[in-house]
Amino acid sequence: MSEQFASDNYAGICPEVMASLTQANAGFAAAYGEDDWTARASDRFRQIFETDCEVFFVFNGTAANALAMAALCQSYHSIICHEVGHVATDECGAPEFFSNGSKLLTARGEQGKLTAAAIEALITKRSDIHYPKPKVVSLTQATEVGTLYSLAELQAIRTVADRHQLKIHMDGARFANAIAALAVSPADLTWRSGVDVLCFGGTKNGMALGEAILFFDRSLAEDFAYRCKQAGQLASKMRYISAQLLGLIETDAWLHNARHANRCAAYLAEKMTQFPNLPIMFPRQANAVFVKMPPPMIQQLHDRGWHFYTFIGADGARLMCSWNTTFERIDEFVADVKDVVAQTGLAQASRDSDTAASYATL
Amino acid sequence: MSEQFASDNYAGICPEVMASLTQANAGFAAAYGEDDWTARASDRFRQIFETDCEVFFVFNGTAANALAMAALCQSYHSIICHEVGHVATDECGAPEFFSNGSKLLTARGEQGKLTAAAIEALITKRSDIHYPKPKVVSLTQATEVGTLYSLAELQAIRTVADRHQLKIHMDGARFANAIAALAVSPADLTWRSGVDVLCFGGTKNGMALGEAILFFDRSLAEDFAYRCKQAGQLASKMRYISAQLLGLIETDAWLHNARHANRCAAYLAEKMTQFPNLPIMFPRQANAVFVKMPPPMIQQLHDRGWHFYTFIGADGARLMCSWNTTFERIDEFVADVKDVVAQTGLAQASRDSDTAASYATL
Amino acid sequence: MSEQFASDNYAGICPEVMASLTQANAGFAAAYGEDDWTARASDRFRQIFETDCEVFFVFNGTAANALAMAALCQSYHSIICHEVGHVATDECGAPEFFSNGSKLLTARGEQGKLTAAAIEALITKRSDIHYPKPKVVSLTQATEVGTLYSLAELQAIRTVADRHQLKIHMDGARFANAIAALAVSPADLTWRSGVDVLCFGGTKNGMALGEAILFFDRSLAEDFAYRCKQAGQLASKMRYISAQLLGLIETDAWLHNARHANRCAAYLAEKMTQFPNLPIMFPRQANAVFVKMPPPMIQQLHDRGWHFYTFIGADGARLMCSWNTTFERIDEFVADVKDVVAQTGLAQASRDSDTAASYATL
Amino acid sequence: MSEQFASDNYAGICPEVMASLTQANAGFAAAYGEDDWTARASDRFRQIFETDCEVFFVFNGTAANALAMAALCQSYHSIICHEVGHVATDECGAPEFFSNGSKLLTARGEQGKLTAAAIEALITKRSDIHYPKPKVVSLTQATEVGTLYSLAELQAIRTVADRHQLKIHMDGARFANAIAALAVSPADLTWRSGVDVLCFGGTKNGMALGEAILFFDRSLAEDFAYRCKQAGQLASKMRYISAQLLGLIETDAWLHNARHANRCAAYLAEKMTQFPNLPIMFPRQANAVFVKMPPPMIQQLHDRGWHFYTFIGADGARLMCSWNTTFERIDEFVADVKDVVAQTGLAQASRDSDTAASYATL
Structure with a gap:
């Protein structure tokens, strides 16, 4: 149980997904996505997103994002993302591998978010042939630091992307948390705001594994099924992915689960305000709380059995x-935090506001 | 239910696997393979194979085979396989993609099997720099046409491989069927017969998805976990793959399932002998029966709702x-076959033994 | 001097090219193709081919062909070529490497030539997702066995390609020899007959190194310069390639050289008719003569210092x-051949017409 | 002639190289490096470097560096280089392409140089599987900003590399300039200081094109010739590269040319000291002079016909x-600079030492 804050991928399969999985297990079904579960899940996505998008199901987020980005550019192009973007920092070079060499150009930006201005600066910085031509913007929604792009921010990015003929990819590993928090429609948050391709996360939101890739511009999905097959991402018994996704989105569990996670994070963030020397590093908007914490204190909490990742030079705790x-x-x-503070005297010094301010640019 | 003979990947999850999957779903577990289920499954494989092999779990067979082969060679090397080898004919170029360009050199051989002589002929055919240097032999056990390599055949291939410093990869999508049929130990059928890497199939033998890669020579597995991660084959909630595999191999279900499938195929093959004009194309040794059948007859059976693949110019039926x-x-x-024969007069002509003989070289 | 028949790439730089190279060496020039020589060579190509094509200069034929084909398809597509196609047999997997995994599907065909029918058979053989989708036809003109595609043959292939939306790539390592032999215009032999991209060979026709890639459909060349750069094929001092090409095509040396080589081959082929037991294997149409020759005789000629390659199981001599x-x-x-025949008695048996006939299908 | 300061690749072929090239053009020669020129050039390199290294010749520096680095790691590994490293900033993703996805990790360092400490910090920053494992350090000697690594600096880097089992690649596009400036032996500056592979530049030092790759650890060069072939870097008429290199290194032209270029840069740097408001940005150690210059002034000089590249946000002039x-x-x-300063009043303000200081970290 102590893994509760480590990552949302430490959690198991939620009841609705398990029910659907069990149901899908009856008898034989056509392989490679020719089954009914896959058809139904695809249609359900089209309904939820209010558009006739192309839908593909793959095993995990690494592949979903890397395949989607590879479909939007060639090896000699580049992809603009935030410097804390998961595709840049935690995929062991998967985007470069799937695209055969496309470079990730990273930009800074407050609260883990790219801005239209920062994107344009990267695009226009160089135009010579020795530098891979930018073709894709990759955004994470919710971001890696638990913040959210507003519709206005997305639309500003779309305007820049249009000006330079770039495509927009959205890493939606925690897309459900964004929808739950922003209370806008999935269509508004994606294609109506200019997103070309969305990777819709299932694993972190109650599934065993499985992600969906939605191409809102169908022409970008040409022969994409072949791409998935070649890259080892075509499940032969695909019903076991699609049924899970269907269990998630047909029952409203996807939003229910996300809302619960967001509420937990809000509750945790609120409780942490009692520790003025343990400042919240980024606005708590989705299901993550980032707390600045001295490394010895992090160690104490780990010793007490609490699992969570550290962030930014080991003095930030990511509580997911x-x-x-x-x-x-x-x-x-929170009680353990209180106890550690009391016993050790850690985090009792006056708040170092300078350091806190420095996170703003992430 | 009519999909029964289409492919073993039309079948669902077997009870033992489902029980293990359900059990694994309790609470939180560390991600990326740091969980207990993964450790237990790995150890169990080491026990079954009687050696301290390196074990990795990936999503599907396409990736398992392509990653394993990529680990054994560089892009300018080549991989020798049978001309009906699944890696050559049905992976949409996955081996070339994962290896960044390694060429598959195909050889012919009776009953879908490579021979030591055919392999050596390919190796020694050329030695100039304009031709990718052979580095890997890839064998399928049981083969794509349902036949089996004997220990002696494997050892003869090992001798040739040693002579030219090649590594041996075994595609074991139906490895359980081979073990069940040959009644030899997993160790004897693999590393004791010179296999360097085995892809152990789970999907076709009662799992929802998931394969294991076993490196018997641990030095070949150096940094292989990074390779999996980069290629989108590291499951974050890995317990859901490893628990399935554990359910399969801890309970003996893997052999039980395979024995049942083999017995069904034997039964079917025996029943088909009543149709002398529908000859069995390859010795029935595992869980597949290949029957030479006129295309109109195949159509009739399809029309009656029987799903199965055709093979070799559409006049062979693969019954899996x-x-x-x-x-x-x-x-x-079988009753439907009898009925079609009776009603249509198809397959009542005298057996064309010449054509049947020609399959021998596959 | 004994290397005369080994390959046209054993020959040196012809006078016209050397003159142009020397002239280009005066002073400084802008790098990466921004120089006057490159502009002039490009324009000259457009003039010769009577169309506003996109022109790129690269170092060698391996790269020219592999880059051009990679521009016409994606990694999960396939490329149809002849089974003796140089791209399939002598590039050490370069097409697969540059394209990141595109598969070469080889077809048979008489006289080393693909036919429209054979191409269509390969295209329509399968349409499932497990097989890479054909997107490109790659033709060699003159072929690897020294034969030529007629305009009618090219147009028939174009018709099939159109029917299935394939692009046509022409490997023109010996394009000049084809033009010289067929006495048609470069435009007729390429874009007017449906060729999308031509790799125009310079190395084999009197240059030190260098090939041109001509995109007749400019939309296919989008960002191709970036592709060249990334793949290590953008010469910094490009004038030294473009000036050579200009020296070749501005002076008519390209045709003059090719005509001479063709005439030599015709002369050699005619002389060889005196040896009825050393049959010419393919119609002599360009600058190569293929002679069926017993391996011991080939050895004798090699021992006398004649360099040439063997072909087809070592009993064919390729005289280039x-x-x-x-x-x-x-x-x-020819005198040495006569001498060997006389001294050894080799090639005095009656001609084996059956074997000769078997070459027809190559 | 106004291109004189643009880049050393604007210059032509030097007399010694041209003489060798002309001489190599006599008659026929075996292809693909089986000729005498290639053998002689290889041996000469072994003599100069006092070791039995493996030597390969390729077309350009992009390929030389990318192929060499690809030989030292796998796609899921990473390469540490300086943030102004040419391989990172000016190769359009070539390293990622040739290696199939290896990531470049960039470090900062004064005067364009990596330090042992900065390298170790990058190596030890992370050790999880989601981050590509560092396997190679890539150094440029002379650096992109015209500075030089001392033997002591190289040896310190070797110590760190040994501690973590990394290989060292040296981009020697201007290696001759480094040797000329440091007055140490080629052996001391490379393998005796721990360099595993050197890319020895020819293009920028008086050749038309061509680079040599020297593997001091021969085991790292296993099958490297196949790698070159597959990657389009095996010249069929290789004598035209090797003869140029031989002309360069057999005659001492390589050092003579480099010494001259270095002297010119020293002369230019000295002359520029008369403009206190146009500070030299990096110590002038090889053949480049970097001058901080207001953009309008750069424009004026360009307008007067002087070609040179700008650097760092357009306010630095790179004079090569x-x-x-x-x-x-x-x-x-220099007279034109003086004139522009006088006429425009540009660069007459007091020197902005803060800004100048900021270059120190590059």
Whole structure:
């Protein structure tokens, strides 16, 4: 249970998904996506996103993002993303591998978000042949630091992208958390705001594994099924991915799970305000809370059995909530924090506002 | 139910695997293979194969084979396989993609099997720099046409491979069927016969998805986990793959399922002998029966709702049995064949032995 | 001098090219193709081919062909070529490397030529996702066995390509020899017959190194300069390639050289008719003569210092003529053949017409 | 002639190289490096470097560096280089393409040089599987900003590399300039200081094109010739590259040319000290002079016909000298600078030392 804040991929399969998985297990079904579950899940996505998009199901987020980006550019092109973008920092070079060499150009930006201005600066910085030509903007929604792009921010980015003929990819590993938090329609948050391709995350939101790739511009999906097959991402028994996704989106579990995770994070963030020397590093907008914390204190909490990742030079704690995080465990965690502060005297010094301010540019 | 003979990947999850999957779903677990299920499954493989091999779990067979082969050579090397080898004919170029350009050199051989002599002929055919240097032999066990390599055949291939410093990869999508049929130990059929890397199939033998890659020579597995990660084959919630595999191999279900499928195929093959004009194309040794059949007759059976693949110019029917094929359905199928023969007069001409003989070289 | 029949790439730089190279060496010039020589060579190509094509200069034929084909398809597509096609047999996997995994599908065809029918058979053989989708036809003109595609043959292939939306690539390593032999215009032999991209060979026709890639459909050349740069094929001092090409095509040396090589081959082929047991294997149409020859005889000629490649199981001699082959040396070679025949008794048995006939399908 | 300071690749072929090239053009020669010129050039390199290294000749520096680095790692590994490293900033993703996805990790460092400490910090920053494992350090000697690594600096880097099992690649596009400036032996500056592979530049030092790759650890060169062939870097008429290199290194032209270029740069740097408001940005150690210059002034000089590249946000002028730069032209350039300063008043403000200091970290 102590893994509760490590990552939303430490959590298990939620009941709705398990029910659908069990149901899908009856008898034989055509392979490679020719089954009914896959058809139904695809249609359901089209309904939810209010558009006749092309839908593909793959095994994980690494592949979903890398395949989608590879479909938007060639090897001698480049992809603009945030310097804390998961595709740049945590995929062991998967985007470069799937695209056969496309370079990731990273930009800075407050609260882990790219801005239209920063994107344009990167695009126009060089135009010579010795530098890979930018062709794609990759955004993460919710971002890696738990913040959210507003519709206005997305549309500003679309305007820049249009000016320079770039495509927009959205890494939606936690897309459900964004929808739950922003209370806008999936269509508004994607294609109506200029997103060309969305990777819709299932794994972190209650599935065993599985992600969907939605191409809102169908012409970009030409022969994409072949791409998936060649890259080892065509499940032979695809019903076991599509049924899980269907279980998630047909029952509203996807939003229910996300709302719960977001609420847990909000509750945790609120509780943490009692520790003025443990500042929240980024606005808590989705299901993550980032807390600046001295490394010895992080160690103490780890020693007490709390699993969570550190961030930014080991003095930030990333506390991630999931669909089955409980308020009880949050209370226990906060109690342990309190205890550590009391016993060790750590985090009792006056708040170092300078350092806190420096996170703003991430 | 009519999909029973289409492919073993039309079948569902077997009870033992489902039980393990359900059990694995309790609570939180560390991600990326740091969980107990993964450790237990790995250890169990080491026990079954009687050696301290390196074990990796990936999503599907396309990736398992392509990653394993890529680990054994560089892009300017070549891989020798049979001309009906699945890696050559049905992976949409995945081996070339994962290896960044390694060429597959195909050889002919009776009953879908490579021979030591054919391999050596390909190796020694050329030695100039304009031709990719052979570095890997890829064998499928059981083969794509349902036959089996004997220990002696494997050892003869190992001798040739040693003579020219090649590595041996075994595509074991139906490895369980081979073990069940040959009644030899997994160790004897692999590393004791010179296999360097085995892709152990789970999907076709009762799992939803998931394959294991076993490196018997651990030095070949150096940094292989990074390779998996970069190629989109590292499951974040890996327990859901490893628990399935554990359910399969801890309970003996893997052999039980395979034995059942093999028995069904034997039963079907025996029943088909009543049709002398529908000859069995390859010795029935594992869970597949290949029957030479006139295309109009194949059409009639398809029209009656029987799903199966055709093979070799559309006049061969591949009838694949799985862990949940039933003898009742086989009887029904045979009855339908009888009926079609009677009603249409198809396959009543005298057997064309010349054509049948020609399959021998596959 | 004994290398005269080995390959046209054993020959040196012809006078016109050397003159142009020397002239280009005066002073400084802008790098990466921004120089006058490159502009002039490009324009000259447009003039010769009577169309506003996109022109690129690269170092060698391996790269020219592989880059051009990679521009016409994606990694999960396939390229149809003849089974003796140089791209399939002698590039060490370069097409697969540059395209990141595109598969070469080889077809048979008489006289080393693809036919419209054989191409269509390969295209329509399969349409499932497990097989890379054909997107390109690659033709060699003159072919690897020294034969030529007629305009009618090219147009028939174009018709099939159109029917299935394939692009046509022409490997023109010996394009000049084809033009010289067929006495048609470069435009007729390429874009007017449906060729999308031509790799125009310079190395084999009197240059030190360098090839041109001509895109007749400019839309296919989008960002191609970036592709060249990334693939290590953008010469910084490009004038030294373009000036050579200009020296070749501005002076008519390209046709003059090719005509000479063709004439030498014709002369050699005619002389060889005196040996009825050393049959010519393919119609002599360009600058190569293929002679069926017993391996011991080939060895004898090699021992006397004649360099040439063998072909098809070592019993074929490929005798290649170049811009500076001399008739004197041909006479000496033929005299040596005569001598070997007389001394050894080799090739005095009656002609084996069956074997000769079998070459027809190549 | 106004291109004199643009780049050393604007210069032509030096007399010694041209003489060798002309001489190599006599008659026929075996293809693909089986000729005498290639053997002689290889042996000469072994003599100069006092070791039995493996030597390969390729067309250009992009390929030389990318192929060499690809030989030292796998796609899921990473390469550490300086943030102004040419391989990172000016190769359009070639390293990523040739290696199939290896990531470049860039470090900062004073005067364009990596330090042992910065390298170790990058190596030890992360050790999880989601981040490509560092395997190679790539150094440029002379660096992109015209500075030089001392033997001690190289040895310190070797110590760190050994501690973490990394290989060292040296981009020696201007290696001759480094040798000329440091007055140490080629052996001392490379393998005796721990360099595993050197890319020895020819193009920028008086050749038309061509680079050599020297593997001091021969085991790292296994099958490297196949790698070159597959990647389009095996010249069929290789004598035209090797003869040029031989002309360069057999005659001492390589050092003579480099010494001249270095002297020109020293002369130019000295002359520029008369403009206190146009500070030299990096110590002038090889053949480049970097001058901080207001953009309008750069424009004025460009308008007067002087070609040179700008650097760092357009307010730095990179003045590169080559083997045929003349002192007369340097004087003319300096006179024009003086004139522009006088006429426009640009660069007459007091020197902005803060900004100048900021270059130190590059």
